[in-house]
Amino acid sequence: MPESRLAATLRNSTALRSMLRYSAISLTALAVFAAILLLAGKNPLKAYVDTFSYTLANAYGFSELLVRMTPLLLTAVAVALPSRLGLINVGGEGQLYMGAWLASAGALLFPGAPRWALLPLVAVMGFLGGALFAALPGVLRAAKLVNETIATLLLNYIAPLIVSYSIFGPWRDPGSSAYPQSPVFPEAALLTSFFNTRIHAGLFLALAVLGAYWLLLEKTHWGVEMRAIGGNAEAAQRLGIPVAAWIVVALAIGGGIAGLAGMGEVMGVHGRLRQGLSPGYGFTGFLIAWLAGGRPLGILFMAFLFAIITSAGDTLQITQGLPYAVVNILLAVILFIVLARRPMRGASK
């Protein structure tokens, strides 16, 4: 029977199976979200059709998806890496802002530097901005003083204020008095764009980071130690693995990767520092990493999927007059479904 062969193929292909599962979840979530939109007196079918025609149906829309996917890949890895040690980094949003901020500082401090020096400098500073911002909760957690979940959440509210302070104050572009933003960065600091679209070098950086994440965790002895901490921190400690140091390092690397996402946004998309850099990329990255269970291919697939979903937020805003934030309901519904259908035991034991 053809069904049984299909079933056998499915059983044997975990990748295919999980993709089907994700798709089933997404479809259910879309149906629930459609019901909510209907209740609010909106036309969900039109919203979905519009979203499709703005994104997948033409080359420009598709390129914009990849632009949106770039920070999502990075913020997802920023969550996934610490999660392998059992750490919950919900501070991707703040770390992204701090990466953008410190990268901007680099570009503004050395406007005359040559490209071969400025570009790496800006990238390193972007990484450092996020890394230092995440190292703080890391240290607090390692010293068993403050839980990293609540600390990273709180820091999300501080980072955008630092950015606002800078662009309303010392870095304000005198040329654009109406709109608070930094001056345009020197050409040498900007990431190369490709194919006449807004796709920038950050996309390839993000893919490289995703690959490096997999290699680090699965193929090195550092990865063995990190996974041991995530699997059983008490045992890891007793076996002489430097747990406290790894906690700080892993959160810092994660934060640094989120910082790279911020660097990519200012250096690849905006060309200057401004408010509202991220419509919640850090939080969306958390969802992606969590839903993908930290698996690299899962992150790739989910980042693409979530790029489409968050595009729906824009569509709602443009065509239905709804706030972008409404798309959060769709994200929440997806999470609800996944959370509710997880096997009751086993996963946590």
Next chain:
Amino acid sequence: MNPIAPILEVRRITKRYGAVTANDQVDLSLYGGEVHALLGENGAGKSTLSKVIYGFTRPDSGEILLAGKQVVVPTPREARALGIGMVFQNFMLIPALSVLENIALFLTDLPFIVHPKTIEKRIREFGERFGLVVDPSAPVRQLSVGDQQKVEILKLLLAQARVLILDEPTKVLAPHEVSALFRIFESLKAEGYSILFITHKLREVMACADRITVMRQGRVVGGFGPGEADLDALVTMMFGGQEAAEQLEPAERAVPPSGVGSILELRGASCPAQGSETVLRGLDLTIGAGEIVGVAGVSGSGQKELGDLILGLRSLSVGSKWFCGVDASSWSIARMRENGVAFVPEDPLLMAAVPGMSVRENLVLGTGSRYWKGVSVDWSALETAMGESFHALAFPVPRLDPPAGALSGGNLQRIVIAREMAHKPKLVVALYPTRGLDVRSATSVRDLLRRAREGGSGILLISEDLEELAEMSDRMFVLYGGALVGEFKRGEWQLEEVGHLMTGSRGAAHA
């Protein structure tokens, strides 16, 4: 009370957990005013049966009769309404709440607005009647284990239970506390209460039980009426005739160690504590090469803290720690392990292995940088070395790919031991190494520790099982409240005295 008809009867109880049948067609009856011992080794199904009776676990089939009438006990709430009460092995007390709150929580007739005074009065009444005196306002976390047990029994009495089930109540008690418990049994019996007493200790059964039911591998294998039982018959029944006597007679050691170098030395070592941990105070302790040093104590006396201090997980506030003649006071655990300290824990899945990682990866954990090759791991060198270790210990080499969490407790313990012994440790810290293991696995762990001793390792054996300590130790220390309150050489200790020292009921007496 009709002595002919049982108060409680269970018939053909069956309970399966996956492929394991914990209870297989079990029958049992309990009469008024008797102490009925349910005897069997670990895993015989005693706890499962008691949880079924108490409604904590639902049986797959079988029935329960109370005073001749069939009853259904889907949850503990129904059990309590029927007058059945249970004291769990690990107790069901809430450490953060007071004695009074713990008891109030349990009362079926508690009014919506709680009146502490009324409950306190009832606690004192029952306490005096049955010799169960505790301070009602004390937080439970401050009570000794013996007092906690009194609270558990008081809970049941105040909630008007007539049938009391006690799951291994003596496991954590010192010898004189056990006798006190048996006196409480007597006074309860005199007032017509029925007691189902679950244990695997033969002597206790002989000391207090009116009737005995023996379980093995989930089945009832026999029973004895008052005065019928004798030790040999019980042993044969409990173990099915195999490896029975081993547990009872301590193996004597021919030659006590002499003139050996010290492996580890603590000099006036003190160490602060956090939360519910125990402060260690002024410990002086030497472990020589080729000797087993036992540490006795009731739980929470600082055993885990002592082990952690030696392993390098805690730092000293006062005093010093010497390892093979070198000051190791500030060494990290990684450095201690590199220099030849091994750790055999109580529960390997909790303290020494990562369940989600493969056996292979678990074997490389804790070996420091020994098998690093560039940024990766030299898996073949690791497999060779560990293969030799398994061989030397006469363990079968396990499959390396499955996750450690899929292994049974005994198999996992063997993997942990093979890893820990692979690099010829100078010192082995064994923290309750046989707790929760079946008799056969426990015996093999003890053998292994003895062999490590013959190989010249120093061994620190921390245990709450006095019989195990008496059997294994060359020297024995008693730990009480974070201080060493007694030291004995082999042959010099008397368990009764050790018991008193363990509970602080007698002043420190250095032998």
Next chain:
Amino acid sequence: MTTPLVLGVLAGAVLSGTSLLYATLGETIVERSGIVNLGLEGLLLIGASVGFSVTAATGNAWLGLAAAALAGGLANALFGWLVVTRMANQLASGLAMMFFGFGVSALVGAPYIGSVIVGLPKWRPAWLASLPWVESTTLFNYDLLTWVAIPAATFVWWALFRTRWGLGVRAVGESPAAAFAAGRNPAALQYQALCSGGVLAGVAGAHLSLSLTLTWAEYMTAGRGFIAIALVIFSKWHPLRAIVGALLFGGTEALQLQLQARGSEISPFLLEMAPYLLTLVVLLAWGGSRRLAAPASLGRTFYGSD
């Protein structure tokens, strides 16, 4: 500091402390039952938007308040379905509730952005108004929710520590297995705690939009939910200590607003960081002693007795 500044800060501390206190009380009940709800921020947003929208639509702030309380309770019941019935991970479920609150509040509030409402009525007893310095300020000019805030905290304390129900809730938070063995139903108690906590969170959100700001804006709670979670730790899971915490944080916010209003030299963005930094400092200072006071089973899933 000048007297008007001090009085202004005091008045503001009480006003903005009110919603923090209700939110903290709600989370305290929930956490006492062993559940941590990181989605409190979302609940506050739902309370604020529902309260505002219903008030704007009906013109009756009391109806708005009732609707907000109901919405908060229902939202936490949904959370309970995830973490109690479906035994889902509490932290992830909390974050899901946060997203849910972000989205639902934006949807509910969107039609009423810019609406003008009459908020909860405020009054000041005459004898208090006649006190020196008070008359020219907003001190003691409070709405009902503020007036009953401290009685509410006392009531929560009484319910948790002096009733059969509270004993059960605390027992479940410490050890669901022990509570179950004592004949209680852990799931039912957790649902009850969640619903009462949700009602309080809804009220807290409504107080923001119906008394403090009298407007609706997306994300207007600005992290108060997370601050309230920190306050629960600060107050060591004790309702009466939460009063102190709420006033402290209300004060920080009021001070910052007063400084801004008085044309302080310091950038408003830096001033706005104060509550978040203070929260971190408070967590840091209390972090060490925290483990003893926290419900022992907080954040763990009870899988039943088998």
